[in-house]
Amino acid sequence: DAGITQSPRHKVTETGTPVTLRCHQTENHRYMYWYRQDPGHGLRLIHYSYGVKDTDKGEVSDGYSVSRSKTEDFLLTLESATSSQTSVYFCAISPLLAGGQETQYFGPGTRLLVL
Amino acid sequence: QKEVEQDPGPLSVPEGAIVSLNCTYSNSAFQYFMWYRQYSRKGPELLMYTYSSGNKEDGRFTAQVDKSSKYISLFIRDSQPSDSATYLCAMSDQTGANNLFFGTGTRLTVIP
Numbered sequence: 001d002a003g004i005t006q007s008p009r010h011k012v013t014e015t016g017t018p019v020t021l022r023c024h025q026t027e028n029h030r031y032m033y034w035y036r037q038d039p040g041h042g043l044r045l046i047h048y049s050y051g052v053k054d055t056d057k058g059e060v061s062d063g064y065s066v067s068r069s070k071t072e073d074f075l076l077t078l079e080s081a082t083s084s085q086t087s088v089y090f091c092a093i094s095p096l097l098a099g100g101q102e103t104q105y106f107g108p109g110t111r112l113l114v115l
Numbered sequence: 116q117k118e119v120e121q122d123p124g125p126l127s128v129p130e131g132a133i134v135s136l137n138c139t140y141s142n143s144a145f146q147y148f149m150w151y152r153q154y155s156r157k158g159p160e161l162l163m164y165t166y167s168s169g170n171k172e173d174g175r176f177t178a179q180v181d182k183s184s185k186y187i188s189l190f191i192r193d194s195q196p197s198d199s200a201t202y203l204c205a206m207s208d209q210t211g212a213n214n215l216f217f218g219t220g221t222r223l224t225v226i227p
Contacts, residue, residue: 108157
């Protein structure tokens with residue numbers, strides 16, 4: 001999984017509780033992403049980061065926040081979890097060299113169940 | 116209309132068959148095309164990466180891009196049970212890593 005770890009790998013939580021997922025990379029890549037994967041929707045971008053403390057919203061960012069205080073770590077927080085946020089969450093990284101398109105490499109995923 | 120359309124399958128083939136997986140897209144600005152393979156309960160892994168039109172071959176896998184038809188394909192020759200997975204196409208329109216659009220994936224089963 002290209003030097004990417006996600007924690008926890010599985011989590012069950014209750015509606016209304018805050019949840020934080022962690023993505024850690026050892027590749028020193030600049031770009032990091034959070035996706036969710038749901039049946040019939042494929043992978044949808046939640047937030048991404050293009051550097052330490054530099055983040056931006058993706059397609060489905062409502063209800064989620066992110067932080068990146070170090071190159072290697074990218075945190076995804078569900079402020080107040082809802083059942084609609086039950087999903088599999090993937091972190092991805094990309095070197096994105098200047099002037100060139102690079103693809104993304106994915107972590108193993110976190111399965112989140114919100115009851 | 117979604118940016119990228121992909122038949123979800125499922126697709127079942129006998130071992131040794133040639134498999135054809137396809138995606139269509141609507142944005143003529145897409146230039147970078149990727150195929151990912153995702154095993155059950157795992158993260159997607161990059162399989163093939165092509166730029167613009169044409170073919171690219173890697174072992175038993177061939178990726179084909181037809182920009183005039185807005186159509187990409189992945190061919191798997193001599194399919195093996197270990198190829199059983201979900202295959203996702205992805206594409207991008209510029210040198211911006213935040214602009215990757217995914218298909219929903221096609222689930223493939225290769226029967227021994």
